Amino acid sequence: MALKLDSKIPAGALADKWSNHKAAIKVVSPANKRKLDIIIVGTGLGGASAAASLGEMGYNVKVFCIQDSPRRAHSIAAQGGINAAKNYQNDNDSVYRLFYDTIKGGDYRAREANVYRLAEVSNLIIDQCVAQGVPFAREYGGLLANRSFGGAQVSRTF
Numbered sequence: 001m002a003l004k005l006d007s008k009i010p011a012g013a014l015a016d017k018w019s020n021h022k023a024a025i026k027v028v029s030p031a032n033k034r035k036l037d038i039i040i041v042g043t044g045l046g047g048a049s050a051a052a053s054l055g056e057m058g059y060n061v062k063v064f065c066i067q068d069s070p071r072r073a074h075s076i077a078a079q080g081g082i083n084a085a086k087n088y089q090n091d092n093d094s095v096y097r098l099f100y101d102t103i104k105g106g107d108y109r110a111r112e113a114n115v116y117r118l119a120e121v122s123n124l125i126i127d128q129c130v131a132q133g134v135p136f137a138r139e140y141g142g143l144l145a146n147r148s149f150g151g152a153q154v155s156r157t158f
């Protein structure tokens with residue numbers, strides 16, 4: 001019998017699935033966060049940003065990696081950029097356009113609800129990266145620069 005993967009995507013309309021889930025999720029009292037140990041395996045952008053954010057929230061975080069230095073994760077190789085629908089270039093970008101381009105760029109094989117959530121929080125991801133020190137390219141005036149990248153019709157790559 002073929003195994004069916006349960007990806008546990010919440011119910012509801014596509015654009016609301018993860019927002020509704022987040023609104024209904026149980027939260028941990030600030031007084032209790034410091035009583036909880038969280039173990040994170042990996043210090044790339046995924047693990048390191050999760051560790052920094054959870055540590056800032058007050059949890060006891062322990063991070064592990066296999067390289068000589070935490071910064072040697074595969075993530076340091078990335079240099080093309082990260083897409084976000086901030087529409088800084090005023091070229092009619094939107095969460096829906098980023099969602100659509102990403103689904104299309106993934107040959108229609110990605111999980112739509114998760115890609116929609118990625119597009120929806122893309123702007124927050126850039127803000128978080130900037131706050132945590134990711135050295136994005138900037139315009140001469142200091143603002144974050146964008147370019148068109150990967151076949152997109154708009155300039156949304158940071």
Ligand SMILES: Cc1cc2nc3c(=O)[nH]c(=O)nc-3n(C[C@H](O)[C@H](O)[C@H](O)COP(=O)(O)OP(=O)(O)OC[C@H]3O[C@@H](n4cnc5c(N)ncnc54)[C@H](O)[C@@H]3O)c2cc1C
Binds near residue numbers: 044046065
């Ligand atoms: C050359 C290159 C260019 C790229 N350019 C882009 C780009 O322009 N834009 C983009 O969006 N993406 C790009 N990517 C992809 C992107 O870099 C990765 O998808 C992303 O960095 C993965 O981040 P991560 O935190 O999930 O994993 P990683 O950065 O790979 O980190 C994995 C971590 O897990 C640790 N680990 C693994 N196994 C164990 C274990 N058994 N025990 C303990 N620790 C373990 C590793 O030591 C490491 O710290 C590029 C990738 C490459 C290689």
